[in-house]
Structures are given as C-alpha cells and as structure tokens.
Amino acid sequence: MKVVYTDSLVIGGGLAGLRVAIACKERGLDSIVLSLIPAKRSHSAAAQGGMQASLANSFKGLGDNEDVHFEDTVKGSDWGCDQKVARMFVHTAPKAIRQLAAWGVPWSRVTGGDRQVVVNAEKVTVTESQESHGLITARDFGGTKKWRTCYTSDGTGHSMLYAMDNRAIQEGIDIQDRKEAIALIHEGDQCYGAIVRDLITGELIAYVAKATTVATGGYGRLYSITTNAIICEGTGQALVLETGKAPLGNMEAVQFHPTAIVTVGILVTEGCRGDGGVLRDVDGYRFMPDYEPDKKELASRDVVSRRMTEHMRKGKGVPSPYGDHLWLDITLLGRAHIEKNLREVKDICESFLGIDPAEEWIPVRPTQHYSMGGIRTNEKGMSPGLKGLFSAGEAACWDLHGFNRLGGNSVAETVVAGMIIGEYVADYIDETDLYIPSGLIKEFLRQEQQKMDTLLHRPTGESAFAIRKEMQEIMMENVGIFRKGPHLEEAVNKLTLLLARARKVGVKTKQLGGNPELTEALKLEKQIKLALCVTVGAAKRTESRGAHAREDFPQRDDVHWLKRTLTYWETPADDLPTLAYEDLDISSMELPPGFRGYGKKNISPHPDTAKREAQVAQAQAAHADRHELQQALMPIELPSRYQGKNERYLKGLN
Amino acid sequence: MQHSTGRILTFEILRFNPQNPQSKPKVVCYQLEETPGMSIFIALNEIREKQEPSLQFDFVCRAGICGSCAMVINGKPMLACRTQTKTFEHPKITLMPMPVFELIGDLSVNTGKAMREMAEKVETWVHDKRQDWVDITRLEEKMEPELADQIYELDRCIECGICLAACGTKRMREDFLGAVGFMKVARFLADPRDHREEDDFYDLLGNDKGVFGCMSLMGCEDFCPKELPHQQQIAYIRRKILFATG
Ligand SMILES: Cc1cc2nc3c(=O)[nH]c(=O)nc-3n(C[C@H](O)[C@H](O)[C@H](O)COP(=O)(O)OP(=O)(O)OC[C@H]3O[C@@H](n4cnc5c(N)ncnc54)[C@H](O)[C@@H]3O)c2cc1C
Ligand code: SF4
Ligand code: FES
Numbered sequence: 076m077k078v079v080y081t082d083s084l085v086i087g088g089g090l091a092g093l094r095v096a097i098a099c100k101e102r103g104l105d106s107i108v109l110s111l112i113p114a115k116r117s118h119s120a121a122a123q124g125g126m127q128a129s130l131a132n133s134f135k136g137l138g139d140n141e142d143v144h145f146e147d148t149v150k151g152s153d154w155g156c157d158q159k160v161a162r163m164f165v166h167t168a169p170k171a172i173r174q175l176a177a178w179g180v181p182w183s184r185v186t187g188g189d190r191q192v193v194v195n196a197e198k199v200t201v202t203e204s205q206e207s208h209g210l211i212t213a214r215d216f217g218g219t220k221k222w223r224t225c226y227t228s229d230g231t232g233h234s235m236l237y238a239m240d241n242r243a244i245q246e247g248i249d250i251q252d253r254k255e256a257i258a259l260i261h262e263g264d265q266c267y268g269a270i271v272r273d274l275i276t277g278e279l280i281a282y283v284a285k286a287t288t289v290a291t292g293g294y295g296r297l298y299s300i301t302t303n304a305i306i307c308e309g310t311g312q313a314l315v316l317e318t319g320k321a322p323l324g325n326m327e328a329v330q331f332h333p334t335a336i337v338t339v340g341i342l343v344t345e346g347c348r349g350d351g352g353v354l355r356d357v358d359g360y361r362f363m364p365d366y367e368p369d370k371k372e373l374a375s376r377d378v379v380s381r382r383m384t385e386h387m388r389k390g391k392g393v394p395s396p397y398g399d400h401l402w403l404d405i406t407l408l409g410r411a412h413i414e415k416n417l418r419e420v421k422d423i424c425e426s427f428l429g430i431d432p433a434e435e436w437i438p439v440r441p442t443q444h445y446s447m448g449g450i451r452t453n454e455k456g457m458s459p460g461l462k463g464l465f466s467a468g469e470a471a472c473w474d475l476h477g478f479n480r481l482g483g484n485s486v487a488e489t490v491v492a493g494m495i496i497g498e499y500v501a502d503y504i505d506e507t508d509l510y511i512p513s514g515l516i517k518e519f520l521r522q523e524q525q526k527m528d529t530l531l532h533r534p535t536g537e538s539a540f541a542i543r544k545e546m547q548e549i550m551m552e553n554v555g556i557f558r559k560g561p562h563l564e565e566a567v568n569k570l571t572l573l574l575a576r577a578r579k580v581g582v583k584t585k586q587l588g589g590n591p592e593l594t595e596a597l598k599l600e601k602q603i604k605l606a607l608c609v610t611v612g613a614a615k616r617t618e619s620r621g622a623h624a625r626e627d628f629p630q631r632d633d634v635h636w637l638k639r640t641l642t643y644w645e646t647p648a649d650d651l652p653t654l655a656y657e658d659l660d661i662s663s664m665e666l667p668p669g670f671r672g673y674g675k676k677n678i679s680p681h682p683d684t685a686k687r688e689a690q691v692a693q694a695q696a697a698h699a700d701r702h703e704l705q706q707a708l709m710p711i712e713l714p715s716r717y718q719g720k721n722e723r724y725l726k727g728l729n
Numbered sequence: 730m731q732h733s734t735g736r737i738l739t740f741e742i743l744r745f746n747p748q749n750p751q752s753k754p755k756v757v758c759y760q761l762e763e764t765p766g767m768s769i770f771i772a773l774n775e776i777r778e779k780q781e782p783s784l785q786f787d788f789v790c791r792a793g794i795c796g797s798c799a800m801v802i803n804g805k806p807m808l809a810c811r812t813q814t815k816t817f818e819h820p821k822i823t824l825m826p827m828p829v830f831e832l833i834g835d836l837s838v839n840t841g842k843a844m845r846e847m848a849e850k851v852e853t854w855v856h857d858k859r860q861d862w863v864d865i866t867r868l869e870e871k872m873e874p875e876l877a878d879q880i881y882e883l884d885r886c887i888e889c890g891i892c893l894a895a896c897g898t899k900r901m902r903e904d905f906l907g908a909v910g911f912m913k914v915a916r917f918l919a920d921p922r923d924h925r926e927e928d929d930f931y932d933l934l935g936n937d938k939g940v941f942g943c944m945s946l947m948g949c950e951d952f953c954p955k956e957l958p959h960q961q962q963i964a965y966i967r968r969k970i971l972f973a974t975g
Contacts, residue, residue, distance in 0.1 A: 113841030209871030588748030
C-alpha cells in the first residue's frame, strides 16, 4: 500500500491549483500538486484574450473601479452569482495583476500619445496621457462598461501560467504530473485526501492530507463540440459528486462562446470583437446591430451566441458540409494589428483553416466554452458537505459567475480565488490536527483497485470510446444553447440508458500501466453521471437565466428561480442525481435584481426586490464615500493581506 | 502540395510499451481514409478509437498552444495537432516518438520531467530580493511598452521539446542545455525585473554544456513551432558571456 502524506493536497495544476499551493507554501505548509499533464500544459495556457481587473490606466478605462467591475459581473451573471464573492473578487483582482507583474508576467503597457482603435467598425483616435505611459493597459471585452481586460499581446493565459508555475518551482513545490485523482477518501463529514492513479505505471496511490483542494477545471468535454482542451472532462467534479455528501452547484449553467472555428471548435478570442471585429451572415451583412443596437457584437457572450443561432435559424447562416456557420470579419483591423495583438488567431487560421484572417473572413459558430457550474463551496472555498474539501477555479461554483461568465473574468477568478481560498485553506490546516484513519485509506484503495480489476477481468464489453461519443452528441443536440422540456427529457432517458451500458464496458488491453483504454473506461461512468447532473438541472429549471435559455420558458422567473441548484449523487448505484435548491437572499444583495438590458425585458420580479431597492437608495443617500456605502450595504470578509484599498492613477486610494 | 480527400493513408507507427516486460519496439501499420481537414490529432484518435485502443500519445489543447503533442512525423519533429495530413504528398506517414526524452510508451515521451529539470537549472523565475515586499495595493512599476512586448516575444516558448529533438549536439551529449534553456536565459536577461546579470549564468552557460557546445546546426530555429529567434539569441548570449568573462 503506497501512501503519501502532506498538509495541502491540490488536485489540478492550472492557474487556480498552483496559486492555492503557493499560498500554502508561503505559509510554511507542505503542499503537493497533482496534474494529468505537466502543469504548464494545463488549459489555462489557452486563454488568449485577457484578465479583467479595474486598474483604469488606459484612456478607455478611466473612471473604472471595483464598483463598476462588480456591477458588470453581477449583471453578466443575470443576478445568479453570489454577490459577496463578486465583491471579494473585484477587490482583489487589481492586486492579482500587480502581483503577477512582480512575478514576471510581461503585461502589455499603455503607450502615451495618440493611437488608432476600431470601435463600432470605425477608426477612432484615442489619446493616452503621458503620465500613464508604461502602466498596464487593457482592451475591450463583451459585457463590460469599461475597457478592463489586461493582456499580454496574444498569449495572456500562457504568460500567466508560466509565471505561476515558475513561481511554484521557485518555492520548491512538489508538482507531480501524469497523476489522476479518481476518488476522494472520506468518512462522516470529513475529507482525508484522494486515491490517485499513476497514468504511467497504472498503480494506485493514496494521498492523505489535512486539506484537499479540487482545481481541475471545467467539464466542456461532456459536449461534442467545445473549445476546451481534451482533458477538460469534469473528473474533478465527478469525484466530489461520488462522495454522495458534497454537492455540485448550478451544473446546468454552461456557456457557449460565439466564435469558435468550424469544424474543430478551436476558439478565436473575444479580443477579435473587443478590438473591433464584426460578425457577418451569408450575405456579408453585419446583423448584430439589428438585434442589440447598443452593445452589438460586444453584448454578453450568452446573448451573442443566442442571436447568432437565431439568425442562422432564419436561414442566414453560411451552409457548409459541417453545418451552418457565420463569418467573423477582422480584416478591418489591419494586418499590423492582427500580426501583433491577434497573432495566435492568425496562427490558428493558417494552421487549421488555411486562410489569412487579414484578407479573409473566419468561419465561426457558437461552441461550448465554459462551465459556470461546479463544486459548490462557501465564500471561503470550502464544500458545505465535507470538511477539509475545498475547490477553486473553473472546477468550482464559488459562485462568481452565476448563469453567465464575462470574458476575462475567468483567468481573473482562478488567480484571485487561489489567493483568497489559499489563505483559508492554510488557516484551516493550521487549526486542524490530522487523525489518520489507516483502515479507511486501505478500504478506499481496495475499492478502487477492485474497479480496475473488474474492468480488466471482464471478458467482453462495449468500448468506452463509443459510449462517450454518444454522450457528447446527446449533450450537444439536446442540452445546448436553446433548451426545451421534451428534448431535455429525451436526453435524461438516453443518458440513463448510457449509464447502464457504461457500467458494463470492457477493455481489450489487459494491462495496468500505459493503458489509455483503461484510463478512458475508468472515468466513463463519472462523465455520464455529470452529464445527467447538467441535464436534470436544466430540465427542472423552468425559466431562462443567463446562458440557460429555455424556449418553453423564456422568462427570467425571480419569484421561483432566484436560487442555486445543488446536485447530489446519493449512492453510487443510483441512476439519477438528487436535486436541492439554495435561495439567493435579496435582502442582503448590494445590487437588487434588475434588467441586464439585452433584448426585450422579460422578468417576473421577486416581491422583495422593491423593498431592497428602497434600502439601497436610502444607504446611497446616507453615505457619500463609496467604500463606506459598500460596507454598509453588504459587508465582506477578506484575508487581511488583501483588504487594502487599490491605488489608481490620478485617483490615489479613492 | 494539397491533395483532395478520400485517399487511404497508411500510418507507420513505432509501438513500444516499457511498462510491459514482453513488449519489444516494432513498427506497426494502420490504415485510414483521409477526411477533409484531417490532422494527425484526428487520425491518431480515430486509430485509437476504432483499431488500436492501447495506442499511447499526448494531446491536450489540440490547437498548437500547449506543447504536448510533439513527435517525429516523416522524420521531422513537429506538433502533431497542427499538422494536416493533406500537406503530405505521399499517403504513407511515419510517426516516431521524439528522441532525447524518456519514453513513456509509443508516441508519448516525458517532456514534462525534462522541462522541470531545465527550469530548475536555469531558475526560470524573476530574481528580485524585493519581490515579496512589493505593495500590491499600489500602482505597478512602469515598463516601456516596447520592452514588455520584447519580453513577451521571448516568453512565447511552449516547452514542446522540438528544439531539443532537432538538435545535433543534444543527441550527442545528454547534459547539453539546448535551445529551450538558452531562450529562457535570454528571456530573463531581457527582463529588468530580474536582477541577474550575464556572469550569474556563467557556470551554466560558459562551457560545452552551455552555449559553447552549440555546433550551429540550427535545427532549433528550423523546427521551433513558435518561430523563436534561436540563432540570434544564442549568438547574443555567447557575446554576453564572452564579455562578462573579459
Ligand atoms: C480556448 C479558451 C480560451 C479562454 N480564454 C480566456 C480568456 O481570454 N480570459 C479568461 O478569463 N478566461 C478564458 N478562458 C477560460 C479560462 O482559461 C479557464 O476557465 C481557466 O484557465 C481555468 O483554470 P483552472 O486553473 O481552473 O483549470 P485548468 O487550467 O483547466 O487546469 C486544470 C488542471 O487540473 C488537472 N486535472 C484535471 N482533472 C484531474 C484529475 N482527475 N486528477 C489530477 N489532475 C487533474 C489538469 O491536469 C490541469 O492541471 C478560456 C478558455 C478556453 C477554453
Ligand atoms: S524553443 Fe521552440 S521548439 Fe524549443 S521548446 Fe520552446 S517552443 Fe518548442
Ligand atoms: S495538443 Fe497542444 S500543442 Fe498540440
């Protein structure tokens, strides 16, 4: 029996996981990070667009601050997020950017003087002040009032992840790759670590820790067409689900990105539209202003994706052997801009489409992109179901994004959550004495070993690859951008049948180590369970909110649905998840539910909204200072090192 | 040369699983019908799903961003996800694992381990004693925009390992740091936030394991998928080291 002990076990070596491990290490705790692949290859590296933080350095960002970022985030979430978490986040994001600058991220900088930008398909001259020359600059992104998205040319996620991983190496953190967590060790209400499979040798190892943080990223690969890396399979969420005690939150909240290329689904960044690119239909017509006269191509992602789908349904798509698509036109930005700030886009167009985006339009369509749902945690990042279990980053439902995440808020979340939750993980470890139930560890190892042996010894059985493909297609067809009761019911039925088949798959290759077929078969059941969580959640939620758009229930129904879905899988042999709900409390919201401002207003308002609006108005009259007002309306807690006010150019600490 | 689809492609793939004591290295052929837009990523997955479930290879982003999938394709080290089958005139395509790295199985090699060792050697992080005392509530230190861009240009390496697999020196001496390491040195030397100077790198670079081992065959420059300026940077570091040592 191989057992490894540590203070802080972090499952996931993306931005979120690494940042949690660094926080623990800085507090003198022993930390191990596990990853399927070398940490620098984590999906975080793929973020090209940028990271939101209200630095307000560039001309188009002037006047930005935590309040504006907060409002954009809450509106973006369609009032589904946890507003306290959003406040903690916006307050810490500028610090995160500045710390990363000290750790080596070469953020793109403001150049003083005149520069040309494209806004609403017109060239406009912007004059940057000489005093801001050399500070960190920002670009425009969808759903934001100010230009707030900081970036490094065309490779933000790459630079961030490299700086973060290098920092972890500098700290001497033990990062172990080609290791897959397959089960959590738990008893009663306590989590003790994880059972982990070495993907090279195939052997099982128990990692026992005072605190376990799951930072395994999203579950995009439940869908057949997705921008996500092939390792974003949701196994992290699934192993939490399988404890039967810890819930997942809002699993039905799945975002589709407007612009992934046809056929392979590789993303071209929102920066294309942020920098002035436009969408065109089969006639070359720019259609978004007709639907969203105000924000146009830069409406929130869920909105643009739906508008594109609507427009294609009207017959305005461009037919292709792979289905209809639309065009993204960035030719108007000019070659120089594309080759510098959107080079990755150019690379992708050349390598995967064989076109030059400075000359030709890019074929795009909405594609699965981001998982708002995930492992439910409280504001400190801990699971409400198991002590010692934490989660951060895309894997979690902390819940910063509610039903729709803004572009640039995700890499920002990973780092900020890592900073804040990392401190709480360390606090928890400091206060905890670990009692090591060795019988329990043995039992969990035995269970997982038995699952492997059963698979290896089953003489015949279907291929896991084929079943997974069926699952992905069901999700794409029935649980996509627009949803409808009967389609969702059909998906539930089909997935339940698939689950039964998944429990009987076989493998041809009968060896433990170096066996990708076995690796695939071992996680198939987990993935189908997760797909059922998304689908059942979507079927039950009879309203439309953010990215969850029900054609049969187009109204946002605050009266019945201002709540978060919690999903449990009570016993392993169950065929369906169990759902519960958690109310969002209007009386403690800083920003009472309102209208996001897209399309026609269609909301059934909650009776408490008006009362809270009156309270907010009263508080606004009573407090002139914005910080005092904020504290009065919705006090938040942060680790002491992140409480300070953020300095801004020209504004000081105001 | 571009070809229409419908061809039958033959993949000759080196198979070997060191985890299995019975396994011996051998080349195995798999056939597949070419489809429009087919990449080596698509082809290998199809082979694994339909013909040979035990086939090992590595992909993560499948978009040329993460550096996971380098292998030797028809004799050249390349990113497999970015390589389209239609670019090969001949329908026979050979796939080999990259040399130089520890073999995990079939086409999968342990670049992660090699890169971590390289990072520890070069100490690929900003060396600044004040780093932990920076007050992050305050305005960040300014940096010239061109300088930030310049650092980013050198920061674009995705640690795919191709430059090492393509390097004549590296294949002869295992302890040669290689182009990826030199590029990291160049990146941190260019960054004023890192307070190391040329002579801090002398022990690492000023010998045959370092820049003086380079035979200027420039496989790195020819094959680096990010088109990083290896030749220029190696020459630059050489000059710097020579100056630093007088
Ligand atoms: C193409 C693309 C572009 C994007 N661009 C932007 C952008 O411009 N701005 C923005 O804000 N956001 C962007 N996002 C979203 C953002 O990149 C991700 O949400 C974020 O990087 C997730 O980081 P993470 O640390 O939570 O997880 P990841 O970076 O996905 O890391 C997950 C880690 O968990 C490990 N892991 C997974 N399962 C297991 C297991 N069972 N056992 C052990 N380890 C495991 C993996 O190996 C990996 O190390 C983009 C996303 C995509 C798909
Ligand atoms: S320098 Fe180029 S070839 Fe070498 S590891 Fe980096 S990206 Fe790959
Ligand atoms: S899979 Fe990421 S570079 Fe090829």
